[in-house]
Amino acid sequence: MSIRSKVLREIEKKPRRLKELKEKLGNDKKVQRAVEELLAKGRICQKQGAYFAVKSRMAEEALPCTLVKLGGSFGFAAQNAGGPDVFIPSRGLSGALPGDGVLVRLYEKPRVPGSLEGEVLAVTEPRQAFVGTVTEENGRLYLAPDECPSLRIQIKKSADGGAQNGDKAAVELLTRGADYAEHRAGVAMRFGSAGEAKQCVRALLYSAGLSRHFPEKVKAEARKLAEPQAADLKKRTDLRHWPIFTIDSAHTKDIDDAISLAVSEAGYELGVHIADVSHYVRPGSELNKEALRRGTSVYYADSVIPMLPRQLSNGLCSLNEGADRLAFSCLMQLDAKGQVKSFRFEKTVIRSRVKGVYSELNALLEGAADDALQKKYADVAEQLPAMRELYEKRTALRRQRGGIELESGEAKLLLDEEGRCVGVEKRRRGLTERMIEEFMLLANGCAARLARENELPFVYRVHEEPDPERVEKLQALLRACGLKAQFAGEVPTQPELAALLDSTRGTPLERPVHTAVLRTMAKAKYEPEPKGHYGLALADYAHFTSPIRRYPDLAIHRILSDWCAGVDRGEVKKRYEKFAAEASGESSAREVAAMQLERAAEGCYKAEYMGAHLGETFGGIVSGVTRQGLYVELENTVEGLVRTDTLCKGEPELTEGVRWRDPLTGRQWDLGQAVQVKALAVDVALGHVDFELLED
Incomplete structure (x- = not known):
């Protein structure tokens, strides 16, 4: 049989990639030539990198997809x-792995009417690298990938890299088979024990392609940048004589915002002064390319993966105490009620009087500061009462317009010298934290308003109305909890949701209801068109205040810099229309990836902490009700699962996801119910905690 006939026969059996044909038939050049001849004669066709027999309907029916989830028997x-999304039963997966680009054919009769079900015809863009935990079974090593821990990918003995059972490792697929049992991998990187959170986080960073280290070209550019010179200060407004100061946590080193406040006859003069990163990070530079690629700084535990090299993030751009710094200032005039009457943006030079610390300023505002603290803040102390006064007025205005305030349940992780998590606390926001947040919101809103009114290309922070289907699910949950679930329209207004959140604040239902509302709302994202911010109840919103940490802020600084320098609208559009669209899309994607990584890292550290407290008893509330069991959240924000098989022998009865009942014994638990649990087991690598429910 000729090589061409062999190639055609393989393709008629199943769509194939060229690499697969070469691996199966050998003789690369002859296979390549046979494929080209078959294409020329019209016997085969190509779609998304896979070759099909032309006579087959598969080529027409195939949908380009990406496998996004793989369970024990489905994807x-x-x-x-x-x-x-298309449901893929186990028989139709063809060895496809999460992240693979695949071609899928839909079944005409799915098992669930109205759903989409199909099979993988071909893997067109195979993913090669995976991170997970090494396991040993019958003398052989396997990788259990983090994304699908029920899967086992065999590691070749000749390529195990010295990995051992229980290691956290990254592997690369060396060969792919027709099913999972035929895949073979080699170890590319060992991180250490999967029982240590810091090693698991190293693996997460590796998998995400994140590093504290920057390419040499980027570092070389950063090293060439210098402290502000006299020429840099020309055409800038000199505000070094103003009592400007920063407020951050005690350990913050990348300080990108500062404030000033004065009381005027008409009301208040508020200044929000932001590091002028765009002065240093120019279009086309290696610094800019790397910042766009990273999109955001990533924060976890006591560490940060910065968007910019430390020469900038902690040095030239950081608004350090006593240092002359280039800034981009939003100067606002507010009336006696706290309403913005006018604003302007100016390039400035500032000198922060003091590095303010949230906890210290909270003590000052509460009248609990000692002499040392009072001396430290003497230069800016006169502003504090006015700051508090303005904040209270702005808070009243936010409530009036219906701004939604969710209790997020953020955690503070405490690590020892070895990097082990030895404490988890619920993060508390004091008065100063809330004040700074409100002042930053004001500057962000002014930036977006300026761009919208002048029709500038821009990167807006957009938060759209909730989807009606999600609202229906929220209403069902509220009814089951005995709460008011009726809204005036198909989608609740912001005041309606704000009232709902306030009604549960401080009650056992606070966490589950606030979480349910958060899941109901659309995800905020970056877009080049102004669509407003539903959650904040603002028509105009963008991110202007953190250009050291977020690329969208840097992007709009660049656009506003040209506008403030007198560049006309037409030229601004020509320069930035395409850029704004690119920055919006890239920044949204990077933000999602960063949030997922931060969440996963936090889970690893929480599980590590609970691993030191196995067998101990804790009080918590039922935070989730599922067929898998009851989720219980502790006061310190750690959440764990009480599995169904420890609660009842049969299938539980669920009521709208808020009530769990054992039909045999009649025992039941409700969302928000206080319970006592014992820490049973942890999986640090996956960030999972198992609890045992204790009898009342």
């Missing part, structure tokens, strides 16, 4: 062109 593929 889900996301359509590249958009639309609902």
Whole structure:
């Protein structure tokens, strides 16, 4: 049989990639030539990198997708062109792995009417690298990938890299088979024990392609930058004589915002002064390319993966105490009620009087500061009462317009000298934290308003209305909890949601209801069109105040810099229309990836902490009700699962996801119910905690 006939026969059996044909038939050049001849004669066709027999309907029916989830006996593929995910049963997975680009054919009769179900015809863009935990079974090593821990990928003995059972490791696929049992991998990187959170986080960073280290070209550019010179100060407004100061946590080193406040006859003069990063990070530079690629700084535990090299983030751009710094200032005039009457943006030079610390300023405002603290803040102390007064007025205005305040349940992780998590606390926001947040919101809103009114290309922070289907699910949950679930329209207004949140604040239902509302709302994202911010109840919103840490802020600084320098609208559009769209899309994607990584890292540290407290008893509340069991959240924000098989022998009865009942014994638990649990087991690598429910 000729090589061409062999190639055609393989393709008629199943769509194939060229690499697969070469691996199966050998003789690379002859296979390549046979494929080219078959294409020329019209016997085969190509779609998304896979070759099909032309006579087959498969080529027409195949949908380009990405496998996004793989369970023990099923998977889900996301359509590249958009639309609902496709359910893939185990028999139709063909060895596809999470992240693979695949071609999927839909079944005509799915098992669930109205859903999409199909099979993988071909893997067109195979993912090669995976991170997970090494396990040993029958003398052989396997990797259990973090994304699908029920899967086992065999590691070749000749490529195990010295890995041992229980290691956290990264592997690369060396060969792919027709099913999972035929895949073979080699170890590319060992991180250490999967029982140590810091090693698991190293693996997460590796998998995400994140590093504290910057390419040499980027570092070389950063080293060439210098402290502000006299030429840099020309055409800037000199505000070094103003009592400007920063307020951050005690350990913050990348300080990108400062404030000033004065009381005027008409009301208040508020200044929000932001590091002028765009002065240093120019279009086309290696610094800019790397900042866009990273998109955001990533924060976890006591560490940060910065968006910019430390020469900038902690040095030239950081508004350090007593240092002359280039800034981009939003100067606002507010009336006696706290309403913004006018504003302007100016390039400035500032000198922070003091590095303010949240806890210290909270003590000052509460009248609990000692002599040392009072001396430290003497230069800016006169502003503090006015800051508090303005904040209270702004808070009243936010409530009036219906701004939504969710209790997020953020955690503070405490690490020892070895990097082990030895404490988890619920993060508390004091008065000063809330004041600074409100003042930053004001500057962000002014930036967006300026861009919208002048029709500038821009990167807006957009938060759209909730989807009606999600609202229906929220209403069902509220009814089951005995709460008011009726809204005036199909989608609740912001005041309606704000009232709902306030009604549960400080009650056992606070965490589950606030979480449910958060899940109901759309995800905030960056877009080049102004669509407003639903959650904040603002028509105009963007991110202007953190250009050291977020690329969107740097992007709009660049646009506003040209506008403030007198560049006309037409030229601004020509320079930045494409850039704004690119920055919006890239920044949204990087933000999602960073949030997922930060959440996963936090889970690893929390599980590590609970691992030192196995067998101990804790009080918590039921925070989730599922068929898998009851989720219980402790006061310190750690959440764990009480598995169904420890609660009842049969299938539980669920009521709208808020009530869990054992039909045999009649025992039941409700969302928000206080319970006592014992820490049973942890999986640090996956960030999982198991609890045992204790009898009343």
